[in-house]
Amino acid sequence: MKKDCIKVSKQKGEPVRRLLLELELLDNSAKINSDPGYLYLPLTRIPDDTELELLNENESIELSEADFEEHEGIPRIEDLLENVPHFEIVGDIVLIESDVPEPEKVADAIMTIKPNVKTVLAAISPVEGEFRTRRFKTIAGENRTWTTHKEYGCRYHVDLEKAYFTPRLATERARIVKQINEGETVVDMFAGVGPYSIPIAKNSPAKKVIAIDKNPFAVEFLRKNIELNSVEDIEAIEGDANIEAEKFAAVADHVIMNLPHNAHQFLDAAIKLCAPQATIHYYDITPDDDLFEGAVELIGKAAENAGRSIEIIQERVVRSYAPHQYNVCIEVKVL
Incomplete structure (x- = not known):
């Protein structure tokens, strides 16, 4: 074939x-x-x-x-299921949606083709609450929500019910790492367990990474992951990014704002963090009839309020989020 x-x-x-x-x-x-x-x-x-x-x-x-010749005796998931649902793999845990028909049959098929999977979970809530977490139920395997995930040479301890994590942004995170230049300071305003901060510290020539998160569980895992990956020059801070920005005014060469739906509430703080010519990496969920314009207007307004201006570097769709909605990244230089 x-x-x-x-x-x-x-x-x-x-x-x-x-x-x-x-x-x-x-x-x-x-x-x-x-x-x-x-x-x-x-x-x-x-x-x-x-x-x-x-x-x-x-x-x-x-x-x-x-x-190519087919491997004899190795089934594909298409051979076991008539309709293959979307699923994500985090460490040795597979995540499926709660509305998947016959979830036990789906879980058995996934565990058959992926013998390293130990648990299949179904989400029973959307991402919710101040800390953007989800609730799950166990469909098959071990009854747990914690695991260790590997991504581009970095490892992350995470509990999926205590701190948000998705593997679907792996290539996006790797793209950001490549933009960091020698001696630059990066502020990750919503760092979670560290999937942006840790590879930047490990795989880029950044001078320092300041990683902030309000979720105490996320920061606990972030600190464990800093040690797990033997990285230095990361300052892990538990706190509100709007407040913490006061302590780090004008220090950032890059500001990462990966908080879709709510990042606009922190734009004034992000501008305050920016050194001259700094880059903001702004993430949002936007409708297909206004992918970028509305978000750029918000960023520009925040800069104007601080007596500054912006220059658009790139506007890109990261992934489809829901029907007619997209996860986008807007990168601007703050002048």
Whole structure:
């Protein structure tokens, strides 16, 4: 059968294979193919631009198409379920939605094809409350909501009922890491368990990361994850970002505002944090008939109130969030 694939030299194949696994891009239902000089790694889908940048970072790869043999005896989830629902994997836990038909059957299928999964949870609430958490019920496996998740060489202890975490922003977080220059200071206003702060401290030349969160459980995990990843130059702060901004006025070269739905309430504080020429990475949930304009207007107004102005660097859709709604990122330079 013909499939899209990554072509990479045999000498460089193993790190690319491992990264494809981490990105859930390697199609394990097909056997890896080779010729005298190259490996052909079958894909579940075409990588997006950020994923391609990551794959090309240390090894030279090529998108291609090749013939593959199927692995005999290894089922695909499509073989076990008539309709495959969306699910997320966090560590050894799989998350499904509460309205999935026959959730026990879905859980059994997932655990059959993914033997490393120990728990299947269904969300029984939306993201809610001051700390943006969800409630879950156990569908199969071990009755727990805590796990350790690995992402781009970093590890995160997290309890999904105590601190919000999604693996769906992995490539977005990696994209931000690449923008940090030597000697810069980064303020992560809503740091959670550290999925932006820790890779910035570990994989960029930043001078310092100031990681703020109001959720005491998130900050507890953040501090554990700082130690787990052996990173330095992170200051973990439990507090309200609007208040903490007073202590760090004009120190930030980058301000990360990953609090969709509510980030606009912290724009005055974000502007206050900005050193001259600083970049704000602003995340929002917006409707398809006003993806960027309304949010840019809010950012510009906050800058104007502080006697400053903005210059748009980039406007991009990160992912689909709900019908006719999108998770967007707007990056502006504060002048």
